[in-house]
Amino acid sequence: MAVKIIESCVNCFACEPVCPSKAIYEAKPHFLVDPKKCTECEGDFPDFQCASICPIEGAILNSLGEAINPPGSLTGIPPEKMAEAMAELQSH
Amino acid sequence: MQLPVLNDAPAHAAEKKGGCSASSCGTTDNQMDSLPDSIREKVQNHPCYSEDAHHYFARMHVAVAPACNIQCHYCNRKYDCANESRPGVVSELLTPDQAVKKTMAVAANIPQMTVLGIAGPGDPLANPERTFETFRRLSEEAPDIKLCVSTNGLALPDAVEELSKHNIDHVTITINCVDPDVGAKIYPWIFWKNKRIKGKKGAKILIEQQQKGLEMLIAKGILVKVNSVMIPGVNDQHLAEVSKVVKSKGAFLHNVMPLIAEAEHGTFYGVMGQRGPTPDELQDLQDSCSGDMNMMRHCRQCRADAVGMLGEDRGDEFTLDKIEDMEIDYQAAMEKRAVIHQAIQAEMDSKRLEKAEKAQQHKQEPKLSTRPVLMAVATSGQGVINMHFGHAKEFLIYEASPDGVRFISHRKADQYCAGDTSCGDGESVLQVTVRTLAGCEAVLCSKVGYEPWEMLEAAGIMPNGEHAMEPIEEAVMAVYKEMAAAGKLDSTPEAVRASA
Ligand code: SF4
Ligand code: SF4
Numbered sequence A: 001m002a003v004k005i006i007e008s009c010v011n012c013f014a015c016e017p018v019c020p021s022k023a024i025y026e027a028k029p030h031f032l033v034d035p036k037k038c039t040e041c042e043g044d045f046p047d048f049q050c051a052s053i054c055p056i057e058g059a060i061l062n063s064l065g066e067a068i069n070p071p072g073s074l075t076g077i078p079p080e081k082m083a084e085a086m087a088e089l090q091s092h
Numbered sequence B: 001m002q003l004p005v006l007n008d009a010p011a012h013a014a015e016k017k018g019g020c021s022a023s024s025c026g027t028t029d030n031q032m033d034s035l036p037d038s039i040r041e042k043v044q045n046h047p048c049y050s051e052d053a054h055h056y057f058a059r060m061h062v063a064v065a066p067a068c069n070i071q072c073h074y075c076n077r078k079y080d081c082a083n084e085s086r087p088g089v090v091s092e093l094l095t096p097d098q099a100v101k102k103t104m105a106v107a108a109n110i111p112q113m114t115v116l117g118i119a120g121p122g123d124p125l126a127n128p129e130r131t132f133e134t135f136r137r138l139s140e141e142a143p144d145i146k147l148c149v150s151t152n153g154l155a156l157p158d159a160v161e162e163l164s165k166h167n168i169d170h171v172t173i174t175i176n177c178v179d180p181d182v183g184a185k186i187y188p189w190i191f192w193k194n195k196r197i198k199g200k201k202g203a204k205i206l207i208e209q210q211q212k213g214l215e216m217l218i219a220k221g222i223l224v225k226v227n228s229v230m231i232p233g234v235n236d237q238h239l240a241e242v243s244k245v246v247k248s249k250g251a252f253l254h255n256v257m258p259l260i261a262e263a264e265h266g267t268f269y270g271v272m273g274q275r276g277p278t279p280d281e282l283q284d285l286q287d288s289c290s291g292d293m294n295m296m297r298h299c300r301q302c303r304a305d306a307v308g309m310l311g312e313d314r315g316d317e318f319t320l321d322k323i324e325d326m327e328i329d330y331q332a333a334m335e336k337r338a339v340i341h342q343a344i345q346a347e348m349d350s351k352r353l354e355k356a357e358k359a360q361q362h363k364q365e366p367k368l369s370t371r372p373v374l375m376a377v378a379t380s381g382q383g384v385i386n387m388h389f390g391h392a393k394e395f396l397i398y399e400a401s402p403d404g405v406r407f408i409s410h411r412k413a414d415q416y417c418a419g420d421t422s423c424g425d426g427e428s429v430l431q432v433t434v435r436t437l438a439g440c441e442a443v444l445c446s447k448v449g450y451e452p453w454e455m456l457e458a459a460g461i462m463p464n465g466e467h468a469m470e471p472i473e474e475a476v477m478a479v480y481k482e483m484a485a486a487g488k489l490d491s492t493p494e495a496v497r498a499s500a
């Protein structure tokens, strides 16, 4: 059981020092989780520490491959509003 | 040491909404007048605080602190901390070692650089190891450089002890509110004691930490400046209260910056269409708070990423691979810097004297009863008008009135968006620049080309290249008097503002 960091990670370093298992490391093009070391914070904290500080929705997945912080959950921007704004920008 | 509280008992201050008070106006540097001696000494040559010093000295930032422990609605976390930098800027992340090298390379080559700040790209105190390693080494190896740090305040109480050990000259806390209900509209979450805490509860903790940190710094005798981002409809009405609270605790400056929100930044405010304040709204708020507290008007928010003097950016000379090859003998550089700093000091002192004399003269002359006027100035430092209109990357905005000339703000030529959505779309650089100057009635520079001349005139802004190399305040006053003599100042400012 381990979490996973995917390409939407912006390399902000926030998750690396808060991991109790030292499972997160800097890599190119983005940070990665060592699946052998990740304990999902079992025994240390009730919440995944990395996913509790990560500012980017969707950047960290649980062992089922689901976003721990789904769209809209951190920024408060409704996903359809975001899609609208992005479509608007692209049309220029 | 307990820092004295500024404007200790301004019983009348609350009535002073806008305009000038007799004591703090005229052509003198009104910021300095009301400061107690101990603080005045600390700030008089400070490029961030002293209005005239910022024409002579420079500061720089190094990006060593990537992580952040909160979320602000005006930040998208892909760019630098929006609290201190210009939105949309990405700095090259440096290790503490690289940051120390870069700072010493710049200091040796640009002796005017006297202040080094850590402001991002995240929150410096959320990266204590990197931040303090940088400070520790610079305090030892380059003791003639003042250090400063800005923070959102969440981790501040735990950092005060360590901060007090280094050459820290001042700390900037971004405080946007003192009320958790307002805070909940600005901060969606914080990371606190191993948990993400959302909404009002998180905002409440953040506010408590900010206030506690502020009090602890003051108790240690460290200068504290407070920054606030003005968000129309969210905290604009609330910031006068913030000013009052932070002043009563001993912060010595309060600096209000405009929110800059663009949909393409992908921030909450950008996407949700929250607008930033217009230049007029910003100035009105700064005026209404200045009766309450010393306001810093020459904030260089937009310059946090620039290396060099006003109007220039020499960042390209100090990229990582270039500093790698530089051999810096800092001991020798420090001696050279000291000599140059002395010369600058002497020049500043004589200019200050001259300015005081001129102000004295001005008081003797019959007082005009004309309305105040905003003018833009293009300068590359030294306190004189010495820049070509087309070369200016930013303008200094001054207000001329019968009471004298006062500095109002910086406006970045390519950045200022007055809160509407017409920014950027197919406009020429020139059009954007002219729009940047909205509200100004004249622009003073060393030269203006034909095309901008016509556009400026059409926009109701009088171009003026007749005062090249003259001291800014004198030139602005001279133009103001010409305008008064020509009968251009008889209309009310309201009418002009409304049409601006
Ligand atoms: S879930 Fe916990 S243990 Fe696993 S990487 Fe994240 S912080 Fe580390
Ligand atoms: S906190 Fe999130 S965005 Fe930041 S480095 Fe970790 S995974 Fe990437």
Ligand code: SF4
Binding pocket: B068, B069, B070, B071, B072, B074, B075, B076, B077, B080, B081, B082, B083, B121, B122, B123, B152
């Ligand atoms: S404190 Fe700075 S880096 Fe952190 S969210 Fe706010 S603006 Fe962004």
